[in-house]
Amino acid sequence: MQEYSKSKLNRVKRGQNRANYDVAQINAILDSGFIGFVSYVYKGNAISLPMAYGRKDDKIYLHSSQANRMLLSLLEAGEMSMTVMLLDALVLARSGLHHSVNYRSATLFGTVKVLENDKEKEEALECFMDHMIPGRWNEIRPMHQHELDRTLVVEMTIKTASAKIRDVGVNDEPEDESLPVWAGLVPLKQVALSPISDEKLNKDIQVPNHVIEYYNMHK
Amino acid sequence: MQEYSKSKLNRVKRGQNRANYDVAQINAILDSGFIGFVSYVYKGNAISLPMAYGRKDDKIYLHSSQANRMLLSLLEAGEMSMTVMLLDALVLARSGLHHSVNYRSATLFGTVKVLENDKEKEEALECFMDHMIPGRWNEIRPMHQHELDRTLVVEMTIKTASAKIRDVGVNDEPEDESLPVWAGLVPLKQVALSPISDEKLNKDIQVPNHVIEYYNMHK
Incomplete structure (x- = not known):
């Protein structure tokens, strides 16, 4: 297993039992996601904004x-950091303190x-x-040079x-388990709905295979 | 319409036609979301981490x-800032440049x-x-004092x-509209799946109304 080295920057302080530094697991999270939160310092304030990204090996591409x-x-x-989070479930416990969510998140630090x-x-x-x-x-129209020129990559x-x-069930205090309170998970999932063709589209053009495959994988 | 005042901090520079400062619209985004990305500066680096939040009026609660x-x-x-994003669709255009996503996002700045x-x-x-x-x-067990004491709110x-x-369709160059390339939207939605009772739950305890209502609203 290939791991990222731990430093003060990336070492997870809270919930260490949920943390890992495994390159393959982190890449799997990055490849399941699509929007990352990129943070930067503006006049002393930290601001984070969502951006779509691509990944190849240890590279992340933004534009x-x-x-x-x-x-x-x-x-x-x-330098930059980016965080990706996939929300998987509400975890509804018998006590407020043990309410949680199931999720997979990755926080990256690197050079740009x-x-x-x-x-x-x-x-x-x-x-x-x-x-x-x-x-x-x-399948799309190749880029024009002037489009490439105005794009910052x-x-x-x-x-x-x-x-x-976090991918486990409810974790209540043992003495609470017999309380007459429902506890459990409500799984959450991001799904795709049926593709909607552009109204200006020539009616002869069918929804292509790559879109149907995307829909079938995410519906 | 009540609006937030614009300053260098919150004024949207890119895509101003998609920006607004309307308090009611921003609150609607906050109330549709559940996870915000909170950013902070750690040793000169900006880091953002996902946190669940609640809102009441102009207050955001984290713990x-x-x-x-x-x-x-x-x-x-x-001081802090927090960003919430809801992803609504892939926007698949005929050219790479006009690919986009439909989304609703809100970025907040305030005191803590x-x-x-x-x-x-x-x-x-x-x-x-x-x-x-x-x-x-x-419906849950009331908090113990020691639980409240160890919670930072x-x-x-x-x-x-x-x-x-962004909530519109494909916006291609007019000269590209007749190209033999499929264009359109793939709507995306976060949905809830059927609740899963905790395996330690007494079998007499039914899934309660508030969980069924949540599921029905999000399925």
Whole structure:
């Protein structure tokens, strides 16, 4: 098992029994998610904003317009962190204290750089779209050069990371287990609904296989 | 319409057409969500972590154990920001550039203080649980004093905020609309699955109404 090294930055302090540093588990969380919360410091304040991302090996790809305040700020700092969380269930206990949620989360720390080379930018954007919905990149209209030029593509290299996972049942105090209070889980899941074709679409164009496969995997 | 004042902190720079500062809309996003990403500065690094929250008027309630590094750091700073995002659809365009997601997000900025008074702490925890699953607070075992004592309850007062919402269809370049490429939306939704009773539960205890109502509203 390959693990990230632990430092003050990524060591999980609370709930250590739920923490791990396993690269494969962290990658599995990243690949199940799609939106990460990227945080940055703006005039002394920490702000976090959601961004879609792609992953390849230890690289995370983000993109935006060339004038994105957050990405420009991260590039100036040269470092960033990102957190991804997948919510799996409400955990409803007999006491308030033991209410919880089941979830999988990963927090990444690493360095960032801007990609300048067109080929690298396109490969990063392909990785990004493949992460959003596999198989789509080769079916859409190729990018125009002026579109590539106005797109800021940022590559994060993951230097260290941690995961927290809670995936067990209710954990009440033993003396509470006989109370006449219902306890249990309400599983939560993000699902896809039926694709809705653009109203301007030529009626001869069918929903393509990659969209049907996405829907079938997430419905 | 009541609006938050705009400052450099909360003014949305990119995608201003999707931004608003309407208190009612921001509250609606907060009330539809349940997990917020709270960000803080740790040794010069911005880190954001997911936390469940409750809202009442302009107050956000968070809680943790008394030793939570993030909340203690926020209390020392006296300020915090939190972002909530609800993902509504993949927006699949004919060109890569116009791929997007439909979403509702709110970013809050405000002051924080710890609640010390037991009555205030309990009311905040009731608000928190009511936000998680309405109707449960009065059905569970009352808190023990030692449980209340070891719980850190933090109250954020929202000072300013912004929302970003994208809720429209595909927005391709006009010259791309006749391309033989499928375009459209894949709606996404977080749903609840059937409640699962704790295996230690007395078999006479039925799933209560508040859990059935939650399930029916989210299935």
